[in-house]
Amino acid sequence: MDRDSAPTAPREGAQSVHRTLALLQCFADSPQDLTGSDLARRTGLALSTAHRLLKVLTNAGILEQDPATARYRLGPSLAELGRLAYHRRGLHRAEPELAELAAHTGATADLATRVGGHAVILAGGSLDRDGARGLRRPLHSTALGKVLLAWGDNADLTALPLEQLTRRTITDPQHLREELERVRTAGFALNEGESTTGVRTIAVPVLDHTDQARFAVALRSSPEAMASARLAWFVEQAAACATALEVLLLPPGQRRTGPRPPIALP
Amino acid sequence: MDRDSAPTAPREGAQSVHRTLALLQCFADSPQDLTGSDLARRTGLALSTAHRLLKVLTNAGILEQDPATARYRLGPSLAELGRLAYHRRGLHRAEPELAELAAHTGATADLATRVGGHAVILAGGSLDRDGARGLRRPLHSTALGKVLLAWGDNADLTALPLEQLTRRTITDPQHLREELERVRTAGFALNEGESTTGVRTIAVPVLDHTDQARFAVALRSSPEAMASARLAWFVEQAAACATALEVLLLPPGQRRTGPRPPIALP
DNA sequence: TGGAGTATTCCATACTGTGGGATATCTGGG
């Protein structure tokens, strides 16, 4: 009856809050406004339950109902809180760095962090295109995710769903573990067509003082534009950006002290 | 025991969600990271209750705990959802308009909308300064709020707290009702020192097809810079911006058809 | 070394959230 949302969830003593967050998540997944019944269907909730929760969110301004269609969409309070979150986390300082990186390399630059079993894109990218697809991607099938796993907590790796998205997606835990080892020794992750066919992506970590990846920076483009011969150059540009972001995004006491992981082409 | 948060709240059958939102709201009010016990104190919740709710929010990435201090702050999922909300509501298109208005007039330009008993600032302003004070202001004591009330639903006016913020704050419902009438006939709201002493603010509505204020645009500066002789000019600049925003923020079917309310200096 | 302020976990109880159902509205078609 209940679908588990992430490999984190201790669903104890907080059912309604969990359900409320599930409702919110629907809006990250769908670019259109949603009807109440639609939301109930997507979350598997009873209509009246969904409706009650939606009303609370609407009264708080987290969601809003279109006066004409009565459909729900993300509301002003969320824009407000999001703006605060964005600022307080220093992401507005990251944006120009990413823009510069994108302009310099001609590729698309993304900044992401890990939330549960997903890489959540925080800055960069193209919202008009990516906003429709949603801003979170599975960890196992993206360069960003591999970096976050390789320099992070991948103990519970078997808890990840490892869903097959394309023909090339890694779905075997052991295979993934080897890939992560390769990523760690190479100093960067390379993806081609494992998440979206016809797209090549590289990613590098933004490391803290314990050598954990707090964020990841990715560059993606067509395989031709990102030809193997120029791969090292792309990775170095991304790494330079990542180093800058360590200063901009981490508080002084939590910055990497050791050297960046050296880049070694496979 | 329970403090009522807004003059909207049907607190029925959603206690935990309400409490969760109250916890979130604490972060909008305080610029610093907050400890769990601090949050429990501010919301009046039992420590264990607050902790449980905070854990759910943290697992979802709505909040995050500083790895060093274990204090809570706004998290990546909120930045993600906020970014989506910001974009989907077209607020990124409003930002340049407001920047232009601010540059042109030399004042600070804000865009806000109504959520419950508050005017929530969505774009413009200076986040570094305003982010510390919070992004929401009471309706009765700000030019933005007066506009949202004057061209909006002010039937439940007596339900507003009407808290006294400065010596000049309007605290009498009847007095406020007269002021709103004045605002409606003037076509704009003027505030001086009712919210913050030494600041003069004007605001105009962004109207929809039913002549409701969906948003409000404000300009604020020192009383000298915004001298009475030049007041009409400031109001006209703001009104021009508001007209532009009607096109940018409202869907085609919901745009004002009639003329803008004419501006009449008192 | 002790004490104050925390985070975190446990559990029996009671109150909150639940969902089935009934009603009101709306829309597009026949």
Added chain:
DNA sequence: CCCAGATATCCCACAGTATGGAATACTCCA
């Protein structure tokens, strides 16, 4: 014009979820 289908909204008795007191573990500071 009226009906069928889909939707928003409200109500209420029941069950199970959320609650908060208390106990433990941890960290910082004097």
